[in-house]
Amino acid sequence: MNIHLRILNLSAWIVLLTILIFPGHHVTVGAARTEFGFPFRFVTQYHNEIVEGHRWFLRGIRIDLLYFLLDVAIIYVIIHGLLYFVTKLKSQKK
Secondary structure (H helix, E strand, O other): OOOOHHHHHHHHHHHHHHHHHOOOEEEOOOOOEEEEOOOOOOEEEEOOOOOOOOOOOOOOEEEOHHHHHHHHHHHHHHHHHHHHHHHHHHHHHO
C-alpha cells in the first residue's frame, strides 16, 4: 500500500483545523478544562489561574500525539476511500 503524501498532508491540516471549527467540550469534573479535536479530542486546555510573570504561550495546554495521529489516520482513510470510489465511478462511466 502506497501512502499518498498529499492526502496525508491534507488530512493533517484538516485535523488541525478541527480545533478551530468544532466547539470544545468543557469538562467541569476534576480540573476545569476544555478539550478540542474531532473525532478524538487531542488538545486539552486547563483553566488555571495564571501567575503574574509566568505567561507562557502554551501554559496549561496538553497535546496527545497518539490521538492526533489516530485522527489523521481516520481522515486519511476517509479521503483515500472517497477518491477511490470517485475514480471507480469515473472509470465505469467511460
